[in-house]
Amino acid sequence: MxxxxxxxxxxxxxxxxxxxxxxxxxxxxxxxxxxxxxxxxxxxxxxxxxxxxxxxxxxxxxxxxxxxxxxxxxxxxxxxxxxxxxxxxxxxxxxxxxxxxxxxxxxxxxxxxxxxxxxxxxxxxxxxxxxxxxxxxxxxxxxxxxxxxxxxxxxxxxxxxxxxxxxxxxxxxxxxxxxxxxPPTVDEWCAYMDRRYGDAWERAVCEFLKEGPSFLFEPPKEPEGLEAYPTPRSWTRLAVQLHILGGIKADEDLVAEVVYGNVGRATGSRFLNFYMSRIPKEFFRKASRAVEKV
Structure with missing residues (x-):
């Protein structure tokens, strides 16, 4: 390979x-x-x-x-x-x-x-x-x-x-x-995001992937289904969407669903726990309920 x-x-x-x-x-x-x-x-x-x-x-x-x-x-x-x-x-x-x-x-x-x-x-x-x-x-x-x-x-x-x-x-x-x-390495993916999107992406995604490189690409066990799964492409989409949602202070329930919709619930829950612990609490209007769900 x-x-x-x-x-x-x-x-x-x-x-x-x-x-x-x-x-x-x-x-x-x-x-x-x-x-x-x-x-x-x-x-x-x-x-x-x-x-x-x-x-x-x-x-x-x-x-x-x-x-x-x-x-x-x-x-x-x-x-x-x-x-x-x-x-x-x-x-x-x-x-x-x-x-x-x-x-x-x-x-x-x-x-x-x-x-x-x-x-x-x-x-x-x-x-x-x-x-x-x-x-x-x-x-x-x-x-x-x-x-x-x-x-x-x-x-x-x-x-x-x-x-x-x-x-x-x-x-x-x-x-x-x-x-x-x-797939590329996490460092290569992060460098690509900087080159392609500049400051218009959520860097917490890069930080999360550096702590857990195996999450960058997790192909599904079955070749078809309805559950999203993490790939460099889906992390790219999520990082851009989170940057936009952060700018409008979106509701935490919507943020959670966007995360799950891009990388699935298993990996998405881990990412949400990391993401919510590092951003200002005022970003969420009902943060405690979101943490409970995670």
Whole structure:
């Protein structure tokens, strides 16, 4: 196993055609985008998230992407073979050509990183076969081919941690470097929160996790249910929400439910006990009842 943050140290040639296999919420998407941003900076290129471009800017970039580094994240279950090459009759009437969506056209010309998420959630057989040639040759459909300057990274969850996840076909696995990844350390998570949110998050979460690092990621025993559970992603959400709730002096019952709704009751009760013991008592209007519940 490697920590997800260690991906940042890999050279592009090694990361290319890699499947990041790990639990939900540990930061696979965040790290991959961070990798793309840092690589763009290292190469002196302007980073562009293709999801944030309007159509006019996308068409302009498709014509000239010199000096840019493009990034596109897509969920694998949302990619269908028929989406890549769209048939269009030519004027002669007896032949057709194939059109390519503008963002895929950009990926056929530019330097960048193509992140294919939720790979283990693909159900349709034709979708799975579609990824064989895309991963191995960078080719899909009749007319679309990835630029050789594009890094392809895939991610997925083990079936033991996601009810939607399924094992991948052996021919596809054989085309990939499979890296089993685990969560970041608590210090790495806290540094990420500082970098991403500045002062707009509740630092008590970091202090709590430093005292109990095992609480950072506790996957559920069953792959489906209705109880929340702690992951770096859910702690991130909770830390931001607590900062907002603290600013409006929210009722302690609401605070407790937000905590439980993000990290579950078992871990949430431990965190609440820690959290309530370190903040001003006037934050709560009925603190004694909240402590009793914990």
């Amino acid at each position: 490697v920590r997800i943050t260690q991906i940042l140290n890999l050279p592009p040639e090694t990361l290319n055609r890699t499947l990041l296999l790990g639990g939900p919420g540990i930061g696979k998407t965040e790290i991959t985008e961070q990798y793309a941003r840092e690589l763009a900076k290292k190469e002196g290129r302007t980073f562009v998230d293709l999801d944030l471009l309007d159509e006019r800017a996308a068409h302009k970039l498709a014509e000239d992407c010199e000096g840019y580094f493009v990034y596109l994240r897509v969920a694998a279950p949302h990619i269908f073979p028929e989406d890549v090459s769209i048939p269009k009759p030519l004027a002669s009437g007896d032949v057709i050509d194939f059109l390519t969506p503008v963002r895929l056209k950009i990926l056929s010309k530019c330097r960048g990183l193509f992140f294919i998420d939720e790979m283990t959630n693909v159900k349709r057989a034709d979708q799975r076969v579609f990824f064989y040639s895309l991963v191995q040759e960078g080719k899909a459909g009749w007319s679309w081919r990835l630029s050789p300057d594009v890094i392809v990274v895939l991610a997925g969850n083990p079936p033991s941690m996601s009810v939607d996840a399924e094992p991948l076909p052996a021919p596809l696995l054989n085309r990939l470097t499979v890296l089993n990844v685990e």
